[in-house]
Amino acid sequence: xxxQGKGQDEWIVGGHRFSSRLLMGTGKFQDAETMVGAVLxxxxxxVTVALRRIGRDSREDDMLGPLRQQRGITxxxxxxxxxxxxEAIRAARLGRELxxxxxxxxxxxxxxxxxxxxxxxxxxxxxxxxADGFVVMPYMPAxxxxxxxxxxxxxxxxxxxxxxxxxxxxxxxxxxLRLILRDARIPVIVDAGxxxxxxxxxxxxxxxxxxxxxxxxxxxxxxxxxxGAFARAVEAGRDAHRAGLMPQGGGTALATxxxxxxxxxxxx
Amino acid sequence: xxxxxxxxxxxYEAKQHExxxxxxxxxxxxxxxxxxxxxxxxxxxxxxxxxxxREGDSVDLFRLVGGG
Numbered sequence: 001x002x003x004q005g006k007g008q009d010e011w012i013v014g015g016h017r018f019s020s021r022l023l024m025g026t027g028k029f030q031d032a033e034t035m036v037g038a039v040l041x042x043x044x045x046x047v048t049v050a051l052r053r054i055g056r057d058s059r060e061d062d063m064l065g066p067l068r069q070q071r072g073i074t075x076x077x078x079x080x081x082x083x084x085x086x087e088a089i090r091a092a093r094l095g096r097e098l099x100x101x102x103x104x105x106x107x108x109x110x111x112x113x114x115x116x117x118x119x120x121x122x123x124x125x126x127x128x129x130x131a132d133g134f135v136v137m138p139y140m141p142a143x144x145x146x147x148x149x150x151x152x153x154x155x156x157x158x159x160x161x162x163x164x165x166x167x168x169x170x171x172x173x174x175x176x177l178r179l180i181l182r183d184a185r186i187p188v189i190v191d192a193g194x195x196x197x198x199x200x201x202x203x204x205x206x207x208x209x210x211x212x213x214x215x216x217x218x219x220x221x222x223x224x225x226x227x228g229a230f231a232r233a234v235e236a237g238r239d240a241h242r243a244g245l246m247p248q249g250g251g252t253a254l255a256t257x258x259x260x261x262x263x264x265x266x267x268x
Numbered sequence: 269x270x271x272x273x274x275x276x277x278x279x280y281e282a283k284q285h286e287x288x289x290x291x292x293x294x295x296x297x298x299x300x301x302x303x304x305x306x307x308x309x310x311x312x313x314x315x316x317x318x319x320x321x322r323e324g325d326s327v328d329l330f331r332l333v334g335g336g
Binding site: 025026027028029035048049050051052053054055056062063064065068075077078080093094095097098099165192212214215 | 275276280295296297300301302303305310312313328329330331332333334335336
């Protein structure tokens with residue numbers, strides 16, 4: 001989706017240019033029509049998908065058919081389901097064959113209770129896949145040291161979590177995100193845990209390059225409307241970041257209007 | 269003559285085994301966007317028509333679904 005005047009604020013990841021700073025996941029939607037409607041309303045140009053085995057006479061609909069036909073959308077397979085680097089690497093190769101794109105979201109979370117990404121397996125998978133020519137987008141704990149290590153082995157971006165997948169706890173990792181942002185030389189995309197558009201705006205305001213949302217849209221009351229709200233919030237946050245937020249006062253108030261008591265006559 | 273394969277981890281007797289394309293047709297998933305792994309090797313879509321199957325071959329099939 002084109003928005004006026006945004007051409008000059010593109011961001012580049014893995015050598016590919018994008019204008020939308022909202023990435024969308026396609027899980028948890030009630031049906032394909034809602035999912036496609038939400039993705040289109042979001043303006044997202046990078047959309048994540050997952051892998052599953054398919055058996056004989058499978059009657060499940062190809063939910064993603066309509067998405068593949070959309071121009072300007074890059075499908076990014078995730079490696080969700082992988083319990084270790086080896087499985088993630090295999091999943092990435094399957095995804096590349098299916099999507100025809102070099103993008104992969106390395107997602108390794110072996111514990112279903114908290115779905116936290118395994119930093120060691122993620123690092124190993126990222127290292128191998130980056131060397132194999134993938135555009136590696138690692139879903140990771142918001143750890144600034146890990147962020148540097150992933151950057152050093154050739155990741156195209158960093159995808160630190162805001163809070164646990166599907167938890168809706170927002171930017172719980174804000175302080176760690178600031179530390180990551182301080183030193184990152186590749187795009188930082190907050191992924192997971194966001195619930196409201198204002199949280200997405202806050203992420204962009206603080207300097208993140210983009211956000212990825214899934215549950216916040218899919219599980220909302222009106223996913224298509226919510227996707228549009230997120231799109232506008234991401235733009236607002238980005239515009240605010242570029243405009244430069246006002247300095248924070250040092251604890252004392254600073255009036256914006258003159259403090260003269262205008263109701264009394266001057267001189268008395 | 270049918271050939272005994274292992275498809276997605278389960279025993280499967282394939283009547284159409286001259287190519288992966290034929291096998292997929294037999295399974296009712298011909299023409300669907302799937303990726304085929306034959307004995308741990310990802311088979312490019314373009315090669316499926318030429319890739320025959322032998323007794324004991326292991327075939328794993330995957331597709332894309334919604335995910336975050």
